[in-house]
Amino acid sequence: MYIIIIGAGIIGEGLAHLLTERGHEVLIIEKKEEKCIELMRRHNIPVINGDGTDRSSLLKAEPNKADALVATTKDDAINLLTIVEGKNLEIKSLLSIVNQSDHIPLFKRYGVNIIDNPSLVLAEYLYRLLQKPLLRDFLTIGNGKAEILELVISEKAPVIEKSIEILKLAQKDIIVISIIRDDELILPKGNIVFKEGDRVVIFGKINKIEEILQLFIKK
Numbered sequence: 001m002y003i004i005i006i007g008a009g010i011i012g013e014g015l016a017h018l019l020t021e022r023g024h025e026v027l028i029i030e031k032k033e034e035k036c037i038e039l040m041r042r043h044n045i046p047v048i049n050g051d052g053t054d055r056s057s058l059l060k061a062e063p064n065k066a067d068a069l070v071a072t073t074k075d076d077a078i079n080l081l082t083i084v085e086g087k088n089l090e091i092k093s094l095l096s097i098v099n100q101s102d103h104i105p106l107f108k109r110y111g112v113n114i115i116d117n118p119s120l121v122l123a124e125y126l127y128r129l130l131q132k133p134l135l136r137d138f139l140t141i142g143n144g145k146a147e148i149l150e151l152v153i154s155e156k157a158p159v160i161e162k163s164i165e166i167l168k169l170a171q172k173d174i175i176v177i178s179i180i181r182d183d184e185l186i187l188p189k190g191n192i193v194f195k196e197g198d199r200v201v202i203f204g205k206i207n208k209i210e211e212i213l214q215l216f217i218k219k
Contacts, residue, residue, distance in 0.1 A: 001025070004061045004091070006052035006082045007073035008035050011097060015070065016045050027061050052082035058089060068093035076103045083112050146205050148177070153198045154218045165190040167215070174212055175203040 001024045005012050008030040016026045020043065029048045030036050036047040050057030052071065063069070069086040071079035079096045080103070086094050087110050095113045098104055107114050153159060159167060164176055179186040180199040186192065194200070194216075204212050 001067040002027075002065050003068045003070060004029065004058070004063065004066050004086075006069070006071045006079070008032075008039055008047070009072060009074065012070075012072035013039065013043075015072065017043055020045060029057050029061060051078075053078055053085065055085055055089075058082075058085055063089040063091050066091045068095060071096040073097070074099055076100055076106075080106055080110075083107065083110055087111075146203065147209055149202045149204070149209070149212060151200055151202070151213075151216055153194055153196055153200060153216050155196055157194075157196070157216050157218045159194040159215050160196050161193055163191050163193050164188060172211065173205050173208055177201040177203055 001019075003019055003024060003026050005016050005026060005028045008016075008028050012028060012030075016028055016039075019026045027046045027048065028036075028039060029050050029052045030039065031049070031051055033049050036049045039045055039047050048057055048060050050060070052058065052073070063086065069082070069091045071082040071086075073079055073082075074097075076099050079098070083094050083096050093113070094110065096107055096115070098107055098114045098116050101116055104114060104116060164170070169176060176188045176192075178201045179188050179192065179194075181195060181197075200216060202212055202216070
């Protein structure tokens with residue numbers, strides 16, 4: 001994919017680094033000249049010193065080739081104006097940080113995929129990791145009604161040497177999506193037996209999260 005990123009703050013730079021590491025083509029548009037120089041030096045990522053709300057800057061980025069435009073600045077007005085320009089230029093996918101929740105309706109009018117209040121998301125992520133060090137990642141979906149968790153089964157966890165069928169996880173609205181064991185990806189069936197150290201990806205309704213953690217991560 002070819003992705004245009006607006007803003008080279010912590011989120012924008014981090015996303016650009018992740019995308020390039022995974023083989024995607026990235027270009028950043030950043031207003032601060034010194035930041036542009038730093039980015040090119042540290043990551044060898046092409047950068048345009050310009051304003052994402054300025055159509056000429058976006059045109060230099062060859063938007064006709066872009067698969068996605070991502071606005072990551074701390075200013076919702078800049079993010080929204082960037083998204084409007086991106087839509088006018090018919091960029092296929094539009095994604096934006098929204099720093100203030102009351103601005104969400106404005107972004108949704110343009111069919112934008114949004115990340116609401118990234119600071120709060122980061123705080124929640126850190127809080128979860130402090131609570132459960134073996135919790136590796138999580139994603140909240142369905143307007144906060146469910147989560148996808150990635151965790152490592154701890155020593156003496158209740159699920160060890162028990163199968164999905166025996167634990168009756170499906171009846172508890174808990175779905176095991178995958179297991180990684182000794183670098184092997186396992187697509188689990190009902191008779192799969194959990195082992196200590198398994199890295200497991202699980203889907204569960206929000207009211208099941210504590211039960212999931214208690215089953216897979218020994219307190």
